[in-house]
Amino acid sequence: MNAQAVNRIFVPGDMLAVALGADELVAALTVEAKKRNISIEIIRNGSRGICWAETLLEVQTDAGRVAYGNVTAADVTSLFDANFLSGGDHEKTLGLTQEIPWLAKQERVIFNRCGIIDPLSLNEFIETGGFAGLGKALQMSGSQIVEQILQSGLRGRGGAGFPTGIKWQTVLDTAGAIKHIVCNADEGDSGTFSDRLIMEGDPFRLIEGMVIAGIATGAEHGVIYLRSEYLFAVKMMKEAINIALAGNWVGANIQGSGKTFDLRVFVGAGSYVCGEETALLESLEGKPGIVRSKPPLPAIEGLFGQPTVINNVITLCAVPDILAKGGDWHASLGIGRSTGTLPFQLAGNVAKGGLVELPFGSSLQKLLHDFTEGTKDGSNIRAVQVGGPLGAYLPPELFDTLTGYEEFTAIGAGIGHGGIVIYGQSTNMREQAKYAFEFCAEESCGKCTPCRIGSIRGYELLATEQIDKSLIDDLCEVMIAGSACAMGAMTPIPVQSLMRYWPEDFEDKS
Ligand SMILES: Cc1cc2nc3c(=O)[nH]c(=O)nc-3n(C[C@H](O)[C@H](O)[C@H](O)COP(=O)(O)O)c2cc1C
Ligand code: SF4
Secondary structure, three states: OOOOEEEEEEEOOHHHHHHHHHHHHHHHHHHHHHHHHOEEEEOOOOOOHHHOOOOOOOOOOOEEHHHOOOOOHHHHHHHHHHHHHHOOOOOOEEEEEEHHHHOOOOOOOOOOOOOOOOOOOHHHHHHOOOOOHHHHHHOHHHHHHHHHHHHOOEEOOOOOOEEEEHHHHHHHHHHOOOEEEEEEEOOOOOOOOHHHHHHHHHHHHHHHHHHHHHHHHHOOOEEEEEEOOOHHHHHHHHHHHHHHHOOOOOOOOOOOOOOEEEEEEEEOOOOHHHHHHHHHHHHOOOOOOOOOOOOOOOOOOOOHHOEEEEEEHHHHHHHHHHHHHHHHHHHHEOOEEEEEEEEEEEEEEEOOOEEEEEEEEOOEEEEHHHHHOOOOOOOOOOEEEEEOOOOOOEEEEHHOOEOOOHHHHHHOOOOOOOOOEEEOOOOOOOHHHHHHHHHHHHHHOOOOOOOOOOHHHHHHHHHHHOHHHHHHHHHHHHHHHOOOHHHHHEEEEEEEEHHOOHHHHHOOOO
């Protein structure tokens, strides 16, 4: 080993890796390298989304990056002994990172540089295509930018799948001296973590998307509403904003264009319903997170009564490539009206969980087969819940459904934020239905009776030994018709899907 050459090692600095001992690993690597008089540089990259192999250590070799999976501080001595800095063989070797099947089978657009670059290196961001979209946007009028977004077919990744171009067009067309871009980074859905991973691993991408949204709609103020549990993402986004400010990519007169865009981070207070866009606006205004009545739409009267775009993190992160490569390019990915790619998040009782980015249109079966390797406990998959706590539970008979908004609607389900939670044979579906009502009771903002009280009654009905299914169906009907937002109106979806597909779990227990 050449004592003079600097060896580049990548150890993710994201929350999951750190929870699994990445900081201790870095400390052990530093001590061991010093002991052996070997010069190393450790880069704290973002996550590759290969959560099942965290902590994923990589080393730069002439052939490319070589990965070692599930590495802990206890492996450090043997890694050095195995000459890992040159990609040497070791029991934890995964081979060349780009050839790991989990990654090789994906089509990464939004996550193309996540885990590859130093998240806070503006140079590396730019070298890998960063700000190409913004550079183009700065030469375009607002309506030209909106036209590209309309052409792209981009739909909101926060849950509802609303066309982003139409939302932006409304804000562009609405008169207002002050307009806002609000990024919804509340990411409350169970089993979801794509917003967190991109903010921790490629924060400038989100900044670029937000600045483009501002230029497109005439909004000069941006705010990222970030959940308080995401401590690392909060720190990362704040640091990235400061670096972007120093580089004149946000703030006044961006790159000499005369365009201005201020950006800040607002830390939420930890409530699921604050992810609902109008409750989020209330929270941003310093009030309790209670859902507003619509209309008026936030695009017309949003933050402080001013025209406001509210988009999810991933929606905004899809924008830079649309500007750089054109709306038509984005529209060519996916199926039907589900265009582009979606970062699916595989979690729950799963052998290999993590983030998989693919164009819309592969089947659930293919996703589960190609990536998960089944359940962690080895039992057959009994169900998956797609789209967060308000999403449907689907049985294996429906796994041939293609991943697309319309395809999921056709089976009474939704793709939501792309979270797929896997359940094995030991899952009691009646308990899951009780949990759906319990979650709603816990998280309801309390504004409407069917949601606030109905959820408690639903839980009680399911807790009795002999269940009255028709009464539960009646209650669900009232919640669907009488709730002011999707929290109360969608809670029946998991409950009714569970009763429909696993009736045996709802039989009389006496
Ligand atoms: C109860 C509830 C919770 C929600 N939580 C989130 C969330 O955590 N993140 C998110 O982006 N959207 C969430 N949404 C959807 C937002 O209301 C809104 O549709 C979204 O931010 C719009 O952005 P998009 O068009 O880019 O998806 C939630 C909706 C409801 C009803
Ligand atoms: S449905 Fe529930 S969360 Fe939504 S406004 Fe009504 S009480 Fe609040």
